[in-house]
Amino acid sequence: MKKNAFKMALISAVAIAAASTAFAAEKLKVGFVYVGPVGDFGYSYQHDQGRLALQKALGDKVETTFLENVPETDSDRPIEQLARSGHKLIFTTSFGYMEPTLRVAKKFPGVKFEHATGYKRAENVATYTAKFHEGRYVIGQIAGKMTKTNTIGYVASFPIPEVVAGINAFMLGAQSVNPSVKVKIVWANTWFDPGKEADAAKALLAQGADIISQHTDSAAPLQEAEKAGKLGFGQASDQFRFAPKAQMTAIVDDWSSYYIERTKAVLNGAWKSKDTFGGMDADMVHMAPFTNMPDDVKKMAEETFAAIKAKKLNPFKCPIVDQDGKAVECKDGKALTDKQITSMNWYVKGIDDKLPK
Template sequence: MRLNRRTLLATAAAAGMAPGLGLAAGHEPLKVGFIYVGPVGDYGWSYEHDQGRQAIEAHFGDRVQTTYLESIPEGPDAERAIRQLAQSGHGLIFTTSFGFMNPTMRVAEQFPEVKFEHATGYQRADNVATYSGRFYEGRAVIGHIAGRMTKSNIIGYIGSFPIPEVVRGINAAFIAARKANPDVQFKIVWANTWFDPAKEADAANALIQQGADVIMQHTDSPAAMTIAEEQGIYAFGQASDMMQFGPNARLSSIIDNWAPYYIERTQAVLDGTWTSTDTWGGIASGMTEIGEFRNMPDDVAAEAQAIADSISSGAYHPFTGPINRQDGSAWLAEGETADDGTLLGMNFYVEGIEGELPQ
């Protein structure tokens, strides 16, 4: 169940920083910082992380003070932003994009007393934890829906960057779509951005021109959903529900629910029990949620729910063999499931996906 979240009341302060409210006189709150790759109003990835930040404020009140920096590019700007938070007394800092990994590690080494949490990365230290959602589980659910709902048998997919997280999602969606519809083809356009509504809209239009009547995405804005609504085709919400941008187009969504994790980790710092951990939460834990099924026949919705339930219970793994790599070489044997290490480093397409994976 999604936690209740109160409306953001903080106003922008110097250098684009927005402090949380609710401080009690004479009380030193824990300062919790967030670095976002996109704007909090992207209605996708950064929006959902900020919903989690607001949940911290609502839960802890004057025991915490939160700060966020938004639209921080991955690279040198990220390192400066993370250091800015560490230097200004933040005891817990969440860095919420894959490209923030190396900057996080460098700053963490300089501030060993600060606790850092990096989303979607794999490098850890005594004061650096990692966390992510098993988004590929959601991709399997919506991939099945896409395979059942397409009439053209062409599904369009907008990728951000060819990192394992995104490649893993494409493969999971394709495998599920092909099981539902053996005639399905995927057309993939790489936007090379996490958030750029214009580029995402161009990618959606390009896929429609190639015959796609269902669009999936691993980018952060609702631009593709808006285009799908305009063009009378189908799409899925990414990171958040996005229903309002395509009431007739949206079939379902993958929703990132960070609030419980953020509250748990903040509590650990307050209690003095925080340790460096690696968390990968999926449908079962509630970190990865599947949005309401809409605009589809009841039997398709029932099938999708059954897949989600099976993944949640552990009865089914989206990467269960037999599965070959794109070149036809064997990867997973009959009944074999992929281990987390392979999934975390996935750098190949599975058999049946056309086109070359950018390097």
């Protein structure tokens, strides 16, 4: 009797396992590789929100897996592991995964790879990133309107094009509403070190900045602004909960629509390697709710956001004058090209800082 029951249980277990494998085999397996923890409430968190949206939208056709905290220097193994375990579409979401992704892609020509923020592609490797600088233009305008000391503090991470383009877009936004505004920049030389980021914000506040903007990943600078009774912006994700009295808005990365679109392309066989540089128009960049500001500033911010989304306004519209007063070559006629933006290594006029080379 007992033996029989055990046998029955065993058989049903095997049956269930077989059924679930059969079921799983029909689904497309999609893998994600994150550089940070999904709980960072910042960059990796936003990518995972995209994965969850994909799961929700196409849950009956796809099965998603993610690997978090994957160091860039040792990412070949985890990426290959995903490819070996039957994942047919793999998103590698940090700049440093570029070479490892290409190496693994070479070994698995049947698998599609998508690398975020990189610039090297292959037959089965596409790249994608978002125009975060569009959001920086909006917060620059808000800062230009809201500053009383005409001094805005900016905690920067590393002098790479994405960050430099962010500073420039921010400055152009601020100048568009306040010609006498000054932006003070402190390079923290880190993406994530709450203590150091807080110290950088303190230094900027001590020099008379009354608004803190940041391009580092923790909420520490925003919290310093709140503690000092000043204002600031969230980074990569809505950080309102950290500073309800200081956060005016935040630039929110949104990968959902991209992940859904690309997965659909694999499902219907239309996937091709390409480069995507999407902004507000592609729903890849959002703004968190506008708070802690008067209605007229809020209205202005909403209008700017709508104008950029409708492609009526380009933060890098010509003419643009660089730090030395030279006009920047306008290759596209009306605005800087995507290539000029993604390789930006110069400051616009009015920035009182020397770009570290």
